[in-house]
Amino acid sequence: MKTRNPRIGVILDPWEYSSFIPKHILQKLEEISDDIHFAEASSFQGEDEWKAWLKEIRPEIILTGWMTPSLPEDCLKEIPELNYMCHLVGSVKGTVSDDLIAEGLIVTNWGHSISRTVAECGLMLAIGALRRASFWTLEMHNRAGWKDRKKVETGSLFGRRVGLHGFGAISQELRRLLVPFDCPVSTFSPSVPDALLAEHDVLRADTLEDLFSKNDVIFELAALTPKNRGIVTEELLRMIEHGGAFVNIGRGAVVDEVALAKVAAEGNIQVALDVFGEEPLPADSPFRKLDQVFTLPHLGGPTIDRRQDATLHGIRNIHRYLAGEPMMDQITAEVSKRIS
């Protein structure tokens, strides 16, 4: 491998280095090249310094993260060696422009490597919502409360009908986690082929109305395309069986959140949310006032201890790049335009 020895630039902040590139992961990077150059992402004073570093190092491959400055618009002209941006995290919007991608810069992100941790978060939120975990946390910590056995309301995930809105990588990982719970699982995801659904033992819902009205627990995992914005309406939310739950671990803006707060307040279904249309969640959001709404501040993505999974995914992509093989989770100009 060292015969190729590509020049690699890594531009992260210290807290990103420690979780994304712990020692045993660094060793794997060093097996690819001994010409690796590290920079501290937040240390550059303005674009000139950042561009100067890139022109000095002239990397062929860059590893980028949340704190990496936006790539200069002329970087491919100024540094013709630069060919592949291996983005260790999710959205590339703040780091690279659509124009640079169109000019030929290869870009990948963490893709499906973090899906299982989002699925894990969703499973926890669903079981927690059915048990009223948020209500009890507040009741026990704020009000010194305890249950009244005669009045307690709790539900289980065992045997419940589960509906997945969207059937991408996270839904597929979630399906695996649901196996021991004996849940019949269906999905609304028009573009997914029948064979993939059969492989995962998932039934197809023909419409969103079908999905919401014929299941007890809905996991929201649809991509935020222009068509999907606000597609989960009050009417749909009211179709979920009483005693059921709505869990959003996808994108907040897919849902009519005003309607969701109204439905949640009525208490016929339980609601758990890791994502919101506006993040950080505004201080006056009704979700903060509803004890029964189980909330997290967008923590579904990789936990600190699993960020290394994203780097391992990037390293596998670097091997593919060097071998001239197709990349995983490439952000082409087309993909970038489709997803906001």
Next chain:
Amino acid sequence: MKTRNPRIGVILDPWEYSSFIPKHILQKLEEISDDIHFAEASSFQGEDEWKAWLKEIRPEIILTGWMTPSLPEDCLKEIPELNYMCHLVGSVKGTVSDDLIAEGLIVTNWGHSISRTVAECGLMLAIGALRRASFWTLEMHNRAGWKDRKKVETGSLFGRRVGLHGFGAISQELRRLLVPFDCPVSTFSPSVPDALLAEHDVLRADTLEDLFSKNDVIFELAALTPKNRGIVTEELLRMIEHGGAFVNIGRGAVVDEVALAKVAAEGNIQVALDVFGEEPLPADSPFRKLDQVFTLPHLGGPTIDRRQDATLHGIRNIHRYLAGEPMMDQITAEVSKRIS
């Protein structure tokens, strides 16, 4: 079956009837006998009225619940027909004396039929503890908080080493739920045979010290025997790897809770508790003041929608009783004395 047609008495409160004996479960009872008599448990004014009802009905089998009054000490002498108490819930202590069991009354409880819902609760608490669900619920609801990506601390259950203290029915169900998380699982449970551990792909820890020091996530599920009271000491709790978690879904008094509160406050491990040495949890318990301690008011047992599982278990036991087959989860005099 109706040829036998045993006289059955059911003594529950209305809220117990609705969850333990919904319509489709009642039908299964009625397939056993058409000589079933129902009473409202809390309606008896004193033991005389209760005894009078028993003497009037003279049931061979009684179905009992949380609200059923304690059986009169002379009931077997007064009602020689009474032979089997099918207790639909857990502890029989308040409902039947050791003496009555010793005199020959057959007693069973919900036994393993509710184990999977406790395991489900434990899984939720473990994932939630590693994600800091309690902290974030309080932070988002009480203080309008949001994460700082650079400082957030979260962990995943994927690939973590799991230790089970005790390997009864709940641990076995929990093992099933852990399969998709690729966790190496070990247990400290001296009386469990090697074959059972091998069947569940669980390794044996030779000592409690081994269990606590060589795992990341400990599930407390040991029975509360005199020997086990307070057996989880401060020393053991401090052996859990930093970043790990301690989840108690068994019995609170197995743990030195003063030490547990101290260790939890330091924050090196996450703590989730469904059970406490004193329940209801005292208003001034330190656990209520620690935002990071994920607490529930002993909700691990069957959720409302799964209480019917306990009744189905009881019905299977009635079939066994009538067929003269060995009962499941029988509370013999010996069992009753061993477990508090």
